Amino acid sequence: MLNAIVLAGSGDGDKLPDKPLLKIKDKPMILYVTDALKASGIIDRIVVVGNAAGLSPLFEGDDCCTVLDGGGNMLDNLLLGVRYLGDQDRVLVLTSDIPMITPEAIIDFVEKAKAIGGDFCYPIVKKEVNKEKFPKARRTYARLREGTFTGGNIIYMNPRIIDNLMDMAYEVIENRKRPIKLVRMLGWSFTMKFLLGRLTIPKVEERVSKMLGIDARAVISEYPEIGNDVDKPSDVEMAENYIKSA
Template sequence: GGKSEQLRQYSRAEYEALIEIGGKPMVSFVVDALLNVAEIRNVVVVGPRSELNGYFDNDRVKLVENGDGIMENVLLALANMQPTERVVVATGDIPLLTPEAVRDFIDCCARFDADFYYPIVAKEENEKNYPGMRRTYVRLREGVFTGGNIFLVNPQVVKQCVEAAKGIIAYRKQPVQLCRILGFKFILQYFLGTLTLPEVAKRVSEILTLRGAVVVSTYPEVGIDVDKPSDLDLVRSRFALRA
């Protein structure tokens, strides 16, 4: 998760992932979900170690000091894992994430042969499960979707696409700016609502110089990040219902 500028009135935590829910930082709920997926053996948490040290008493969890941005943090995690298989990458500010949502995402990814897998969730799924949740949506020919915050990546190709990925990440919540990176044709198709999932996957693959796949998830929890007060209110209310 990024820095919690919009959430200062709710928490003194510098980063969104460190904001507490029920006495635990949000990132701890993400880690719990990942640890309960059989396909995931170990988890690397990239963040301020001094603030996270007391929360992860598990041999399967390793803490690594964070860098300056998302891609730098991904590289730090990979350097400390040296994996040979595909790796699940998740942001630390999606505390509603469940093991079931992660397993479903991995199962959906198995249908494609790619280096980078990105989930999207239909607007109706979000509104059915979390009415009133404000998200950034993109209209494609297949429907209206929002992006996820969990990914599956081939670690062997990450370094080659770092710079291009930074641009996409920077504008991931600004569809028009993102279309400008993808090209004029995408801007036109975006406003006409004629973009298709295969076209998006193909163009992103070209820009990142890897094989990309867009995966439709039916679990809104893969994308509900906490970066504004209304998000935090919703998440805290959901955790209160679980208690």
Template structure:
């Protein structure tokens, strides 16, 4: 069994404001329940998750009443929230970390990702999904993706981490997250040659793993999953519309 952390502290101050008046994105209702509840249900139903710590606002306690779920109030960025939440879980084993905005996540996707990850020796496991899988399952869904030698992939929002590796990688991870929308800053972190190869679609998955491992000073492994739900995050109205239709049909 693994403990899990769900990052759920983001204010609803962006594009999703047009879809809901909730103050936090995790509390936006899709179908018949808040977005974060779908993620928690998938983790619980996987059969491999014990304790779940939700890093987010105190208001989440009003509906997250399961005995295995606790809320840790946070007020910082995603990296800081993850580090804070690690104080409340069992760090003698790998820990799952998920964001609260992937309501299509399934128990099978969680279990398969962990099973595949445990075949390798690494500190940080990151899921990637072929865009063909995304388009086949969710036609019309727009995702940020990258063309690699092995194909075009999008990233997922569920991670398996070695808790001991978090302190030594947190600062670099914070820099990377803060720089992700600035090509110039990314070049400084990753190197111009690497960024050019990425732009020219000449990077392979092993090259990407090696570079990120070097930058973060930990061993990173990309896990190819056939579950597109793991990478369908809701961060704009078009995502909200498609995901709402899917969940309403599934209800």
């Protein structure tokens, strides 16, 4: 059994205020995430970090979920969640704006991450897989030798590496929608290989692991629900239409 942290803050730049509480088909968006975690059968405790005043009423009487009042940004909230849970083997971290996430997607990602090992496992989804299920979704893609991928909104991590992540994490979050800037963080030769489509997943894993002093791994997921977040009004419409038809 794993513990999970759900990052439920709303950034200053969000086009949708109070995103975790935004209703999709008359249900607050964050509840789709916490319900999927519970239904997966592999989660013990869930820690929700965000605006406690707004979020706590959703989880009254829920012994599985604890709500913590969040900090100023996503990383502050992650730190709060990790410190609350304490030093343990592994923890699952998700954002609260992926209402199309399913128990099957969570189970598949965790099983693959456990099989791979590593301190930090991050899901990537092939463009054609994402386009097949969500043809109207606007995603940021990166072209690697193995294919063109988009990232997910879930992480399987060793909480003991949190301090290693901090310096680089702020820059990664700042440039998460700009693949070329992310690659530049890895060095000039990596940038050139990326531009030529010759950069491979193992090389990225190796470089990131060396830079951070951790074992970082990519997990290829066949579940695009894991990364299609709700950031703007058109995403709300897409999520509602998908959930209606599911």
